[in-house]
Amino acid sequence: MSDKENKRKCFKCGSSPAEDGIKLFRALKPGTNNLVRCEQWAQYMYPGRNVSSVEFLKKIYNEHRMLCSKHFQEEDFTDLTRKYLLRTAVPRDIEQHVPIFVASQPGTSGVHSQVLTNITNQPAHGTIEQQELGQPGPSRSTNEACIEAGSRKPKTKKEQILQSKCMKYLQKICVLQKRVQALSAQTMLNAIADDNNVKKLSAKVTPAFALFLQGQIRNCNRKLRGRRWSREEKITALRIFKRSPTCYRLLRRLFTLPSPGTLKNLLSKIPFTVGCNEAVFKIMQKFVKSQKTTDNEYILMFDEMSLKKHLNYDCKSDLIEGFQDHGNQGRSENIAGYALVFMVGGIRKRVKQPIAHYFSSSFVTADRLAILIKEVMNIFIL
Ligand SMILES: [Zn+2]
Known part of the structure; x- marks a missing residue:
């Protein structure tokens, strides 16, 4: 079996979207705000291993480790279709999933044992599998996982309510954090565009060039889809574009200018009937x-x-x-x-x-x- 096909399966139970009709979710990309969740994902994937290093988390992400929807609970999904995970989702075991780890003993039939042998037979694919799952029979890590899963008590109703509340608040925090990031970026850019030096310079050049300069400063470091242009800037660009589209293409390579699509969009707002x-x-x-x-x-x-x-x-x-x-x-x-x-x-x-x-x-x-x-x-x- 090729590496690519292996990667399309759930890392934990080996289910594939084609055979079992489940959905796979990729391990999280470690960032500044989600380290705790990343560690929880990693801990679930590699129980018993020290997962605190960011390098290890990045490795899991880069290797496209996936988990299937079976490892998430109802409240981790955005809705009942179980297609999208919430930002706060963390994989957890449900009671029926415990036998997965036991199934690695010889003699037990079923998908899971088959998957485990697949992994063990894999020729030098990843070092992690060999360390953790390489030996046949229940290894140190699988034993630990069994104990961990077995010791978990069913949640009381109060706990469930509290958990769902927590999830909601965590989600709200995520949304607010994003908003703060966007706002701070905006104010910083405005500060540069309104900078005194820029204003002084603007007094010494033509208004069209001052407008052009401000647009450059504001949009230079942004991604293509993140650039924003004022109406005056767009009209100035449209004047050049209409004079010569070829020349405009050259200018776009040299400077940051609105895309021809943006200009055509602007033009289409003007009614031009027969x-x-x-x-x-x-x-x-x-x-x-x-x-x-x-x-x-x-x-x-x-x-x-x-x-x-x-x-x-x-x-x-x-x-x-x-x-x-x-x-x-x-x-x-x-x-x-x-x-x-x-x-x-x-x-x-x-x-x-x-x-x-x-x-x-x-x-x-x-x-x-x-x-x-x-x-x-x-x-x-x-
Ligand atoms: Zn799975």
């Missing part, structure tokens, strides 16, 4: 007010371009895109092959801005074009 775009029109109104009256001379242009025919289901709007769509004039069942775009261009100044678009199946007819031009012109009059 027909006249009122949001764009409102921005144009603001722009016109900021210009000199002599510069405010514009023309309305329109042009049609050919499109590749393609249908696409948009789950957000529950709509199949790709059919002929003339906005207020309605959609038809013909697949769109052309896009008609209306654009405003400055005469005295070099400004241009698309304001409306439509999809048609063939070249738009003169009658329909007249209606659409009137529709676009109507916004300017309103």
Whole structure:
């Protein structure tokens, strides 16, 4: 049997998820807060052994030692499906599990003895098994385990209630500890971003670069999914991305920048329906007010371009895109092959801005074009 297959079995009783329909749980990774629990797991796996060294605990974790759900009690699971363990779960023996250790004596049949012989026959797999379970028959450690399991008294009702209360509180502590960690990390980063030196530096550079710098400091050491960007930072990044996606990819390799997915997400929040775009029109109104009256001379242009025919289901709007769509004039069942775009261009100044678009199946007819031009012109009059 290969090592890999062995590892997929319960370390204690040898049950495998495929045969016995149980779930396996990996030994805990020793950290700063869970050492006591790690030791309890290790003690259960290697009874009678000194498990206080962190190296040993790490070794158990790195070797992917697993325990099956049989070694946990009902209250250790999150629910009755017995799929997920609570953070506080510690393996314990139930009365029927005691014979496991006795079964290693020759002559007893069943899965457990088979498993033990499997382990003993294993060619130099791990040193731990050889030390603890290597000798046939009940070894020192198995004897001790029997005594330990036998001496445990059944719990009284009061004890059970107290234990469940303890578990609940331990869980609460876990949640609160995580929250404290997150908060302290947050305040530290804010302190750096609000640092006086950074502020002094910000006064000497352009606002866009100051924004960029703050984003760098805040997100540089974070994992990809942990980075957070303000809306201004995202908009600045989007401006570069829209100018040249290739250049943006290069910049992302050099600096910490939002992912293209984040930017596309930001863009998808702006409604961009067929027909006249009122949001764009409102921005144009603001722009016109900021210009000199002599510069405010514009023309309305329109042009049609050919499109590749393609249908696409948009789950957000529950709509199949790709059919002929003339906005207020309605959609038809013909697949769109052309896009008609209306654009405003400055005469005295070099400004241009698309304001409306439509999809048609063939070249738009003169009658329909007249209606659409009137529709676009109507916004300017309103
Ligand atoms: Zn097991």
